[in-house]
Amino acid sequence: MTYGFKIIDELTSGLARWMDEKEYGHIADFVGRAVPNVTDWQFLNLNYVVKARIDQQLCIQCGRCHIACEDTSHQAITREVDGHRHFEVIDAECVGCNLCVQVCPVENCITLEHLTAGVDPRTGERIDPAYANWTTHPNNPNRAAAE
Ligand code: SF4
Ligand code: SF4
Known part of the structure; x- marks a missing residue:
């Protein structure tokens, strides 16, 4: 063959x-x-905030998530904590891109948590659970006028 x-x-x-x-x-x-x-990028929900979560009971400490996030995303997963090999998500850096979930060899070891309240540790902005996209975003000079 x-x-x-x-x-x-x-x-x-x-x-x-x-x-x-x-x-x-x-x-x-x-x-x-x-x-x-499938939708146009301008209709994506800009208020959708998610953070990766690592289940320490399931983690086999292979390090793949750390390497993927470090080299390709936002350097949001530790490799060592207090001198010990330990993989943990840094909420202040995580953008919820899902890359670490894709490379983790253990099923359900990394999941994404949808945040609906509080302050996003990455942006410092209050989390707004309402849907909002680029067509109405304050940074968009051509945004639709508020009704
Ligand atoms: S979701 Fe993305 S940014 Fe967050 S820890 Fe995983 S790879 Fe890093
Ligand atoms: S890829 Fe998964 S099993 Fe490997 S260190 Fe990261 S969380 Fe743990």
Whole structure:
């Protein structure tokens, strides 16, 4: 078997396993389901604040989250605390990009917490749970006039 065919075999068996888990019988059952989630950037909710959370009981201290955040995102995960290897999210830096969740090898070890009250430790701004986007943002000189 050539390498190319092996990759296709793995893709199809992986897809079949995922469909079984989700109880999909046919490809057509899920094609296009994510399309309604696509939107223009200016309509993203600027008030949506999330922070990553690491479950210390599940963490195997592999360090992948630290490396990913350090090199690619916002340097928001510790590597050492009080002289000990320890991975913890620094809320004042975390932008909730989800990258650490993607690289963590332990399922549900890192989750994202949606904050709805208080002050965002990163921006110092009070958290507003209401939806607000760029079309009405004060920094936008072309924002729609408030009604
Ligand atoms: S969500 Fe992004 S910014 Fe926050 S800790 Fe994870 S990788 Fe870093
Ligand atoms: S990637 Fe996951 S398991 Fe590894 S150190 Fe980070 S939180 Fe712990």
